[in-house]
Amino acid sequence: MSDALDRQAAVDFVLTLRRRWADTLYPHVRGEFDQAGAPAGDTAAVQSAAHALPTYPWFAWLERGSQKMLWRAVADAVAGRVPCADSGSTGTTSLELDPTLVLPAWYTDWDIHLQPGGVWSTASAAAVYELGAKLVMLGENDDYRFHRLFAETAVPRRDYRRIVDLGCGFGKSTWPLKRAFPAAEVIGIDLAAPCLTLAAQRAGEQGLAIRFRQAAGDATGLEPGSVDLITSTMFVHEVPLGVLAEVFREAARLLAPGGLLRFLDFQPTGDAFRDLAMIEHGARNNEPFMPPMLRADLPAMARAAGLAGARWVAFDERSEGRLSELAWPARPEWHFPWAVLEAEQRA
Numbered sequence: 044m045s046d047a048l049d050r051q052a053a054v055d056f057v058l059t060l061r062r063r064w065a066d067t068l069y070p071h072v073r074g075e076f077d078q079a080g081a082p083a084g085d086t087a088a089v090q091s092a093a094h095a096l097p098t099y100p101w102f103a104w105l106e107r108g109s110q111k112m113l114w115r116a117v118a119d120a121v122a123g124r125v126p127c128a129d130s131g132s133t134g135t136t137s138l139e140l141d142p143t144l145v146l147p148a149w150y151t152d153w154d155i156h157l158q159p160g161g162v163w164s165t166a167s168a169a170a171v172y173e174l175g176a177k178l179v180m181l182g183e184n185d186d187y188r189f190h191r192l193f194a195e196t197a198v199p200r201r202d203y204r205r206i207v208d209l210g211c212g213f214g215k216s217t218w219p220l221k222r223a224f225p226a227a228e229v230i231g232i233d234l235a236a237p238c239l240t241l242a243a244q245r246a247g248e249q250g251l252a253i254r255f256r257q258a259a260g261d262a263t264g265l266e267p268g269s270v271d272l273i274t275s276t277m278f279v280h281e282v283p284l285g286v287l288a289e290v291f292r293e294a295a296r297l298l299a300p301g302g303l304l305r306f307l308d309f310q311p312t313g314d315a316f317r318d319l320a321m322i323e324h325g326a327r328n329n330e331p332f333m334p335p336m337l338r339a340d341l342p343a344m345a346r347a348a349g350l351a352g353a354r355w356v357a358f359d360e361r362s363e364g365r366l367s368e369l370a371w372p373a374r375p376e377w378h379f380p381w382a383v384l385e386a387e388q389r390a
């Protein structure tokens with residue numbers, strides 16, 4: 044087998060393993076949990092009942108073990124590929140890196156998602172993350188349909204002048220916003236220079252005029268009252284609650300009267316087993332701020348920052364995207380409990 048085939052085989056193996064974990068192992072453990080009789084009580088009672096199930100250790104180990112395998116396979120597959128913002132650039136995409144920015148310790152101390160070195164520490168980290176993210180989404184978001192659905196169903200149609208996407212990563216949440224609202228100035232904000240560089244390269248390749256700016260989500264450096272829409276996807280569970288409170292304050296500072304906030308993330312479902320699996324996903328996937336975020340009252344945090352109408356609604360990435368209330372259709376396989384936090388600046 045050639046080297047390239049070898050690397051592709053490793054990626055295919057991990058993807059298949061993760062799919063079977065989600066669509067076969069998870070329903071099996073779930074069945075064991077239901078058969079044992081769901082315990083009444085708090086998370087600790089649910090947790091000890093789940094941990095006693097025969098298949099639970101396999102489920103838990105495979106979740107973490109396959110994630111580690113994923114990064115190894117992906118790093119080999121992209122083998123030092125380094126993004127270059129100039130390649131394919133149309134001259135309309137801009138990249139604003141800040142060499143003086145000090146990354147916070149809570150951000151650099153963890154290999155988030157178990158990606159060795161995180162998404163910020165090496166020039167090739169973003170290329171690794173780009174392929175890894177496809178595998179994490181089980182190959183179901185290869186064309187970023189999911190992010191398009193967010194832009195098209197969770198964001199009201201309006202004539203936005205300026206849109207800011209916080210924690211934009213390598214840009215897959217930002218490009219669809221520019222496509223959906225081509226007249227708006229669109230700005231992607233992230234701490235990670237490698238991600239922003241790849242985001243700008245990919246935007247250039249697609250002919251999308253977007254500003255990618257290295258800054259913290261709680262201190263963007265943009266003018267007060269200058270933003271009509273502020274978004275994020277898969278961002279709020281990655282920051283500590285104290286920083287999140289600052290992010291809401293920054294959003295309130297940036298939003299013009301009547302401006303909108305739309306954050307896509309996760310919420311508890313009320314299904315004890317499923318919610319436990321999600322809380323423990325935080326630990327097994329090195330996402331330390333996810334469990335506190337799932338327990339916190341984010342609408343109350345948004346209100347405390349001065350925003351109005353704050354509430355969560357569910358999001359179904361397989362069909363209509365944003366749903367009208369915080370309730371999801373039943374599904375047997377493991378999947379993320381996606382939800383959209385909505386709020387607005389008073390007019």
Ligand SMILES: C[S@@+](CC[C@H](N)C(=O)[O-])C[C@H]1O[C@@H](n2cnc3c(N)ncnc32)[C@H](O)[C@@H]1O
Nearest residue numbers: 210211212216233234235259260276277278281
């Ligand atoms: C899971 S990624 C999501 C990327 C993209 N929004 C998406 O949906 O694919 C989270 C991103 O948030 C960034 N991030 C985390 N904390 C941040 C902060 N305080 N300020 C700005 N970006 C941050 C990370 O660097 C990472 O690129």
